[in-house]
Amino acid sequence: MKEQIVKLIVGNLVEIIPELSEGSVSLDETFVDMGANSIDRAELIMLTLERLDLEVSRIEFVSAQTVNELADLIIQKQQR
Amino acid sequence: MKEGNEVQVTGMGVITPVGIGVSRYTDALREGTTSFSIATFEQGNRLFRFPVAKGMENFSLDELNLDKTLIDKAKGLRHISGSASAGVYCALEAWADAGLADAGISPDRIAIVSAGSNTQQASLEVVRDKCREKLQFMNPNYGFNFFDTDCMSAISAILKISGEGHAISAASASGNMGIIQGCRLIGSGEYDIVLVVAPFMELSIYEWQGFTALGAMAVINEGQFPEQICRPFDTGHAGFVYGQSAGCLILESARHAADRQRKAYGTIAGYGANLDASRGPEPAAAGEEKAMKAALKSAGLTAAQIDYVNTHGTASLAGDKAEVAALLAVGLEGVSANSTKSLIGHALSAAGLVEAISCLIQMKEGFLHVNNNLTNPISSQINWVREKAVSADISYAVNNSFGFGGINTSIIIKR
Numbered sequence: 206m207k208e209q210i211v212k213l214i215v216g217n218l219v220e221i222i223p224e225l226s227e228g229s230v231s232l233d234e235t236f237v238d239m240g241a242n243s244i245d246r247a248e249l250i251m252l253t254l255e256r257l258d259l260e261v262s263r264i265e266f267v268s269a270q271t272v273n274e275l276a277d278l279i280i281q282k283q284q285r
Numbered sequence: 286m287k288e289g290n291e292v293q294v295t296g297m298g299v300i301t302p303v304g305i306g307v308s309r310y311t312d313a314l315r316e317g318t319t320s321f322s323i324a325t326f327e328q329g330n331r332l333f334r335f336p337v338a339k340g341m342e343n344f345s346l347d348e349l350n351l352d353k354t355l356i357d358k359a360k361g362l363r364h365i366s367g368s369a370s371a372g373v374y375c376a377l378e379a380w381a382d383a384g385l386a387d388a389g390i391s392p393d394r395i396a397i398v399s400a401g402s403n404t405q406q407a408s409l410e411v412v413r414d415k416c417r418e419k420l421q422f423m424n425p426n427y428g429f430n431f432f433d434t435d436c437m438s439a440i441s442a443i444l445k446i447s448g449e450g451h452a453i454s455a456a457s458a459s460g461n462m463g464i465i466q467g468c469r470l471i472g473s474g475e476y477d478i479v480l481v482v483a484p485f486m487e488l489s490i491y492e493w494q495g496f497t498a499l500g501a502m503a504v505i506n507e508g509q510f511p512e513q514i515c516r517p518f519d520t521g522h523a524g525f526v527y528g529q530s531a532g533c534l535i536l537e538s539a540r541h542a543a544d545r546q547r548k549a550y551g552t553i554a555g556y557g558a559n560l561d562a563s564r565g566p567e568p569a570a571a572g573e574e575k576a577m578k579a580a581l582k583s584a585g586l587t588a589a590q591i592d593y594v595n596t597h598g599t600a601s602l603a604g605d606k607a608e609v610a611a612l613l614a615v616g617l618e619g620v621s622a623n624s625t626k627s628l629i630g631h632a633l634s635a636a637g638l639v640e641a642i643s644c645l646i647q648m649k650e651g652f653l654h655v656n657n658n659l660t661n662p663i664s665s666q667i668n669w670v671r672e673k674a675v676s677a678d679i680s681y682a683v684n685n686s687f688g689f690g691g692i693n694t695s696i697i698i699k700r
Binding site for chain 1: 361363419421422423424425426429
C-alpha cells in the first residue's frame with residue numbers, strides 16, 4: 206500500500222514542480238531541498254488527500270518533510 | 286509636467302480576436318477583419334446564446350523575440366488564469382518591442398499598472414465549481430491568485446521589476462485610467478518607465494447573463510447573422526458585443542527614451558477624467574464633454590487640432606447618442622472617427638488600452654480602419670470612416686473610454 210501512496214505523492218510533486226522528474230525525486234530528501242516552497246508543499250498535501258479522498262486537516266501533516274514521511278503519516282491517518 | 290517628463294509610448298503588445306501581436310493586429314485593422322460568432326452555454330438544463338467577437342485561443346510565447354529563460358519562466362507559471370496569461374504575453378511582447386530586454390535599467394525605476402478588476406471570473410468559476418462539493422480540498426494557490434494583482438505580480442517576477450505595482454479599475458474605462466495612472470507616475474518623476482497592462486476581462490456565465498439582463502449586451506434576434514449584430518453608431522445598433530482582448534503599453538519619460546535612443550510610437554499628450562456623480566450604467570454627454578475638454582486643455586490643444594477620434598462607441602443606444610452629443614459639444618463636428626469595437630467587440634476593462642494601441646497603430650501606418658456595419662449613421666455631423674479604410678495623416682487623436690458608474694475618461698495621443 207505504501208508503494209502506491211509514494212507513487213501518488215511523487216506524481217503530484219512532479220506535477221507541482223515540473224523541473225523534477227519521477228526518477229529524480231528522492232524519497233528522503235526534504236521537499237524544500239527539492240525546490241518546493243511552502244505553498245507547493247501545501248498544494249502537494251491537498252492534492253494527495255483529494256486524490257485519496259481522505260479528509261484530514263492539513264495541519265496534521267506539518268511534520269512531514271519528505272515523501273517517505275508524508276506517506277507514513279497518510280497511512281497512519283487512513284488506518285485511524 | 287516637467288520638461289523631459291512627457292510620456293511616450295515606446296513598446297506595445299496586444300491580443301485581439303482578429304490578431305495576436307501588434308504586426309498581425311495591424312494587418313487585421315487595415316483589412317477590417319472580424320470574427321463575430323455565437324457563444325453557447327448550458328446552465329440549469331437551458332441553453333444560453335450570446336453574440337461574441339470570437340477570441341483566439343492559442344498565443345505562443347515562443348514567437349516573441351526574447352531570451353529563452355524569460356519565455357520558460359512565463360511558460361512555467363502554474364494556476365494562472367487565461368486573463369493573466371494574456372496580460373503576461375502582451376507585457377513580454379511590449380518589453381521586447383521597447384528594447385528593454387537588455388537595456389540594463391534599474392528595476393526600481395520601473396512600475397507596473399494593471400488595468401481592470403474582476404478580470405478572472407471565468408477561471409475562478411472553474412475552481413469554484415470544482416470545489417463546490419469538496420471545499421476542504423481547495424487548492425491553496427487560489428488564496429492569492431484570485432486577486433487582480435496576480436497578472437501584475439507574475440510580470441514583475443518574470444521581468445524582475447521592483448518599482449511599485451497595482452491594479453487600477455474604472456469599469457470599462459480601466460484601460461484609459463491605467464494609462465492616466467502611468468502618466469501620473471512618470472509625470473511626477475517617480476518612475477522612468479511604467480508598464481501598463483490590461484489583461485483579458487474573462488466573463489463567467491453570470492456576467493454574460495448580467496449584461497444581457499441589464500440590456501447592455503446585444504441579443505441574437507431570430508434570423509440575424511452574428512456578424513451583423515455589432516453596429517456602433519448605426520441606427521440598427523442594439524447593445525454591445527463582447528470580445529476578449531488584452532494589451533500592454535510601455536510608457537516612458539521622453540528624457541529616458543531619448544537617453545537610450547528609442548523612437549516612440551507617440552506621446553500621451555493629455556488626459557481628462559471625471560465622474561457624473563451617478564451610480565448606474567447610464568451615460569452622460571455632459572461628463573464625456575468635460576473629459577474631452579479637460580484632455581484638450583491639458584494637452585494645450587483646441588478641438589480644431591484633433592484629426593481623429595477613437596470613440597468609446599459600444600453600439601449601446603444611449604451610449605452612442607451621448608458620445609455624438611459630447612463630440613459636437615466639444616466642437617468636433619466633422620472630425621474623422623471610428624469605433625474599434627465594431628471590429629473586435631467590447632473588451633470591457635481592457636478596451637481603452639487596446640483602443641489606444643489601435644490609435645497608435647493607425648497614426649504610425651497612416652490609415653483609419655473601417656466602421657464595421659455602419660450603414661445608416663445616427664449622425665451625419667461626424668466624418669465616420671465607412672465601409673473602406675482610408676489613408677489619413679493623423680497628428681493628434683482622442684481616445685475615449687467610458688465606464689458604468691458615471692466614469693468618463695479621454696486621452697490625447699500625439700504622433
